[in-house]
Amino acid sequence: MxxxxxxxxxxxxxxxxxxxxxxxxxxxxxxxxxxxxxxxxxxxxxxxxxxxxxxxxxxxxxxxxxxxxxxxxxxxxxxxxxxxxxxxxxxxxxxxxxxxxxxxxxxxxxxxxxxxxxxxxxxxxxxxxxxxxxxRARQLELTHRIEAEQAVARERSRIAREMHDILSHAVSLMIVQAEAGPVAVRTAPERAEAAFDAISETGRDAMVQLRRMLGLLREPEAAPDTPRAPQPGLAALPGLVERVRDSGLAVSYRATGVPRPPGPAVEATVYRIVQEALTNVVRHAGADTVHVLLDHGTETLALTVTDDGRGPGAHRGPGPGLGLVGIRERAAAHGGTATTGPGPDRLGFRVRVAIPRTAPETGGGNERVAGEAR
Structure with a gap:
């Protein structure tokens, strides 16, 4: 200054x-x-x-x-x-x-x-x-990213199981009916007509289920008030068995114990497990008869599917065995277990599933869409 x-x-x-x-x-x-x-x-x-x-x-x-x-x-x-x-x-x-x-x-x-x-x-x-x-912000962001990736992986796995169950079951029945159709045309025309009807019914049912699933994938929140069909449950098992029986396979279904509704999620899981087990029998086992037993226990809901086919080796199929893996994953999602192996006297193949009635549901199965329709 x-x-x-x-x-x-x-x-x-x-x-x-x-x-x-x-x-x-x-x-x-x-x-x-x-x-x-x-x-x-x-x-x-x-x-x-x-x-x-x-x-x-x-x-x-x-x-x-x-x-x-x-x-x-x-x-x-x-x-x-x-x-x-x-x-x-x-x-x-x-x-x-x-x-x-x-x-x-x-x-x-x-x-x-x-x-x-x-x-x-x-x-x-x-x-x-x-x-x-x-x-802390970086850790939270990383945690959220990992959780989002895990949620995407779980959802991808769930969708893959649903697509596998729907398509594998429908296509297997259609193939069996289509292969039996030409023989039936020559020997029993009325059976051929029933086979073709079964093929069309199975195809339409598969298309309806696929449209519902793809509709939810495209627009999950577009129309929240739109009516949706419920997931298939225990009440739909007789119809499933009847469709498989129409393919020429002798299928029996029996329920024991006092029926107590286990919840929509568990019911959908049991239905899909039975569907996958029957699909494996149709595709790989070469069986003549299949027995489906559903036991309503006081603490456990037990399911057993037993056939008289070629045994465990036949059920592996030509691929990586995604069907049996899916059965185990579905059971584990509800705290249950699934075991597979030879049937009685080491003949045929048996699938056993046990789901506790009070087990908490995890995020790996169908529970997210349990009450939803697809």
Missing amino acids: PFVVPRAPDLPPATWTAYGLTTLTVVPLVLRRRAPVLVLLTVLTAGALYNVAVDGPGQPLPYTGLVAFYTVAELSSPPKRLGVTVLTAVAVLVSVGLGRQDLRELFFSLFVFAAAYAFGRLTVTRQAYLRAVED
Whole structure:
């Protein structure tokens, strides 16, 4: 300011030496984050030289010393902070002692340096809090992404099972009926007509189920009030058995125990398991008879499907055995178990499924669409 506004005659003149030392108290702040302790020592030393060697215009507060001390409190380790604090307190005492020796000035100087130190430590705390919040946000985002990917995988697996059950069952029955049709035309025309009727009925039923499923996949929320057919349940098992029986396979169905509705989700699962088991028999077993037994136990809903076909090897089929895997997954989704293996006296093949009545449902099966229609 003395170069812009002339100083009063009674004030000491502003010299280049005074401004040189003042510059030494400012310029080192550029490096304060790289070497905070060294910068503070440089600033305090330049200020002391200014007060001792130069009788020029000064500042009422050591601004640069406060900034450097704040940086030490923010960036330095505890031992360095302790040493610098002691050194700064001594420097303040010496400066006040060599100056006006005013107790009020001493307390004020100690207060402003303590405030600078406190602000430095508060900055560290705030930065640590912000880092913690950012880390938590990243973890939550990662968790949500993983959960979304897992939900997509579960839904993809569920859709694959549903498509497999619908198409495999329908196509298997249609193939059996189509292969038997030409023979029946020559020997029993009335049976041929029934076979062709069964083929068309099975195809129409499969198309209806596929349209419902694809409609939900395309527009899951387009029409929430649209009526939807329920998932097939235990009441639909006799109709399923009858359709398979029309293919020429002798299928019997028997239910024991006191029927207690296990819930739409479990009913749909039992229906799909029976459907898949019968499909495997039609496609692979070469069986003549199949027995389906549903036992309504007090604690467990048990299902057994037994055939007199070629045994376990035939049920593997040419592919990776997705049908049996799907049966196990459906049972596990309701806390149940599924075992497969040879039938009685090691003849034929048997599928056993047990589902606890009080088991909580997990997110891996049909339960999400249990009461929904598809």
